[in-house]
Amino acid sequence: MDDVTKSPTRIPHRAASGGHRWDAVELRPYKEDERALFKTITRQILFSDPELDGELRYFEVEPGGFSTLERHDHMHAVMVLRGQGRCLVGNEVREIALHDLVTVPPRTWHQFRATAQEPLGFLCMVNARRDKPQLPTEGDLEELRQDEAVAEFLSGE
Amino acid sequence: MDDVTKSPTRIPHRAASGGHRWDAVELRPYKEDERALFKTITRQILFSDPELDGELRYFEVEPGGFSTLERHDHMHAVMVLRGQGRCLVGNEVREIALHDLVTVPPRTWHQFRATAQEPLGFLCMVNARRDKPQLPTEGDLEELRQDEAVAEFLSGE
Numbered sequence: 001m002d003d004v005t006k007s008p009t010r011i012p013h014r015a016a017s018g019g020h021r022w023d024a025v026e027l028r029p030y031k032e033d034e035r036a037l038f039k040t041i042t043r044q045i046l047f048s049d050p051e052l053d054g055e056l057r058y059f060e061v062e063p064g065g066f067s068t069l070e071r072h073d074h075m076h077a078v079m080v081l082r083g084q085g086r087c088l089v090g091n092e093v094r095e096i097a098l099h100d101l102v103t104v105p106p107r108t109w110h111q112f113r114a115t116a117q118e119p120l121g122f123l124c125m126v127n128a129r130r131d132k133p134q135l136p137t138e139g140d141l142e143e144l145r146q147d148e149a150v151a152e153f154l155s156g157e
Numbered sequence: 158m159d160d161v162t163k164s165p166t167r168i169p170h171r172a173a174s175g176g177h178r179w180d181a182v183e184l185r186p187y188k189e190d191e192r193a194l195f196k197t198i199t200r201q202i203l204f205s206d207p208e209l210d211g212e213l214r215y216f217e218v219e220p221g222g223f224s225t226l227e228r229h230d231h232m233h234a235v236m237v238l239r240g241q242g243r244c245l246v247g248n249e250v251r252e253i254a255l256h257d258l259v260t261v262p263p264r265t266w267h268q269f270r271a272t273a274q275e276p277l278g279f280l281c282m283v284n285a286r287r288d289k290p291q292l293p294t295e296g297d298l299e300e301l302r303q304d305e306a307v308a309e310f311l312s313g314e
Contacts, residue, residue: 009234009260012246016237016256025258047234051263053284054211056234077166077204077213079280080173081256089169099173099238101182103166106208123236125282127210 009047020060020082020121022046040065048128055128059112060121061085066113066156074130076104078112082121085114086153091144093153096120109136109144113156166204177217177239177278179203197222205285212285216269217278218242223270223313231287233261235269239278242271243310248301250310253277266293266301270313 014023021027025044040062047056058081061067069088078087084097088111089104096102096112102122104110114120136144145151171180178184182201197219204213215238218224226245235244241254245268246261253259253269259279261267271277293301302308
């Protein structure tokens with residue numbers, strides 16, 4: 001056997017411990033900075049390793065909450081794992097439910113919203129090497145709101 | 158908006174269509190060659206894109222079935238999505254259940270087995286650029302069987 005990196009994700013088996021938590025996986029509030037554009041969301045890094053070119057994370061948005069509206073050069077590959085909600089990808093607003101797949105192409109505005117009733121949890125695969133997210137300017141928001149469905153989504157209605 | 162690659166995984170939203178199938182995702186028998194070491198297993202490629210350094214696939218092993226016993230330089234990052242079963246990672250045999258995480262380090266023998274009662278389905282993240290799997294020689298199998306638990310696992314008991 002090879003020497004095993006100390007990374008917790010090299011533990012061969014980490015059991016799901018209920019409530020979308022996992023053994024040896026830290027729960028982190030997902031608050032990189034003081035953005036006004038999101039409500040409570042947590043992050044668990046499920047797989048991240050020097051030998052892996054991708055990372056797999058689990059995000060959970062509280063009932064009535066939403067993720068940051070942002071875009072970046074890297075892609076997001078998303079699968080819903082808990083609850084249901086809506087997402088914005090570019091100019092498209094879609095209802096999403098358990099196990100649905102969402103692709104966020106490069107440089108595309110996106111946001112996820114839980115319903116008022118239950119948390120929305122999703123897996124998100126990204127490149128291990130990736131750029132930082134970009135936030136919308138007032139001009140970007142104005143442009144997005146030109147579309148009625150997008151405007152409604154962004155207002156949280 | 159950018160030009161969008163024709164890749165089906167650039168479709169913004171692909172709904173789960175029930176029974177662990179997805180819109181616009183092809184179901185493929187996973188039989189790369191005439192190996193004697195596995196029973197029926199299907200593969201669905203959920204995310205694969207020139208801009209993604211990882212790939213996310215969904216594998217499903219039929220009741221009583223198992224995946225190929227193999228090893229390779231690349232890692233596997235696995236999450237159980239359906240059913241339960243057992244896995245071998247190196248010399249460790251573990252019971253696995255819904256949402257459990259399994260890490261297969263580089264160059265480590267591994268195999269997944271469903272129970273007799275139900276299919277075992279799991280997500281598997283890999284590097285988009287990766288080496289081909291290697292099958293065990295008779296010598297490798299003999300070495301693996303030195304461990305009683307491993308021998309029992311390999312015999313399917």
